[in-house]
Amino acid sequence: SLLRHQSELNRVTGLNLAIANTFLLLFDVLMVAVAGWLYLSGKVEFDGFLLPVLALMSSFGPVSALASLGTTLQNTIASGGRVLDLLEEKPVTEEITGEPSVEFAGAQCRNVTFSYGDENVLRNFSLSIHENRIIGIVGESGCGKSTLMKLLMRFWSVDKGRIGIVKKDAEASKIVDIEKINTANLREMESYMTQDTEMFKDTIANNIRIAKLDATQEEIEAACRKASLHDWIMKLPDGYDTNVGELGDTLSGGEKQRIGLARAFLHDAPFMLLDEPTSNLDSLNEAVILKALKEESKGKTVLLVSHRKSTVRVADVEIAM
Known part of the structure; x- marks a missing residue:
């Protein structure tokens, strides 16, 4: 059961990451196309073409990390909860001390x-x-x-x-x-x-x-x-x-x-x-x-x-x- 749930979680995480990367790639292509059209039509200089494209591409790393934060945060919270439960778990039988030694x-x-x-x-x-x-x-x-x-x-x-x-x-x-x-x-x-x-x-x-x-x-x-x-x-x-x-x-x-x-x-x-x-x-x-x-x-x-x-x-x- 645990392996099945882990496999399902990996599948959903991979799907979300693939969708996010696809949108980022589409924005890349769209930005290059628009900037290229503006440059070729003489409405912007070369630096006006290059800088926005680089700025957009450099922002995709944090955006991608933010997109996967939800899943990562859920895993972290669930794992932390299990660790805390383990630390707070009381032993079934209490440890005995202070009694005379027995051979x-x-x-x-x-x-x-x-x-x-x-x-x-x-x-x-x-x-x-x-x-x-x-x-x-x-x-x-x-x-x-x-x-x-x-x-x-x-x-x-x-x-x-x-x-x-x-x-x-x-x-x-x-x-x-x-x-x-x-x-x-x-x-x-x-x-x-x-x-x-x-x-x-x-x-x-x-x-x-x-x-x-x-x-x-x-x-x-x-x-x-x-x-x-x-x-x-x-x-x-x-x-x-x-x-x-x-x-x-x-x-x-x-x-x-x-x-x-x-x-x-x-x-x-x-x-x-x-x-x-x-x-x-x-x-x-x-x-x-x-x-x-x-x-x-x-x-x-x-x-x-x-x-x-x-x-x-x-x-x-x-x-x-």
Whole structure:
């Protein structure tokens, strides 16, 4: 819809500009014809012929700019309005600060209910996520797998129920509600890999470094090895300095996905949330990634979401939604 409206706007703008330029050209021809007739009939001197023609032609630039000002001004006002709306938009969940730091030792969802408007996605859903285990969640599209991960990240708040983090060195019953955990603390303990990996017009190294801004080159390469990405990068002419283009348009879906997984490894959080981490990979690369995930997840808790049963075979526990 946006592209269609943009194409229509470009068409109207081009048409208006063409009409304005046509009128300007007609005035040029008319002015030269009238001035030439006056000069040939001896009613004006040569300078009387030349100066009005030059004056008229030199005024066409501002006139043309003024003709296109209306469309440009409309675009500017609309764009400015969208920017102001974005700046004034309030977050769905407020940032939490000032709470005691919590060290991750598991997570729990108790009777969680969540809906998008009138569409109920999760209803009385409960799940215990034990420390140092891989939990695989499978289910059809739309059953709430990705929503569950976003709720664990506290992108949204639940409608009913409770999501909490088990405190380390505390009894299993000691669970801290994520609504009472500092937002920075929660983000620090979680690595979230989305289905679609967002890329920026920058180098591969900098796109991975987003997960840890002070990461060294050695740490980035170690994360890429875990994601089965290092060998491919080293074959590129510029290696880790290769620019991925706008939105990563020089990369395939599988390459973007492995960069997303490398980010998750680089962040090195105790709780990894992987949403369809192999959906764009062939069976060979999927096997390599899952093997690396199994080997590198020691000491970590992994929540692995997929609609492919082959992906969750590495899980210690498999849950169907």
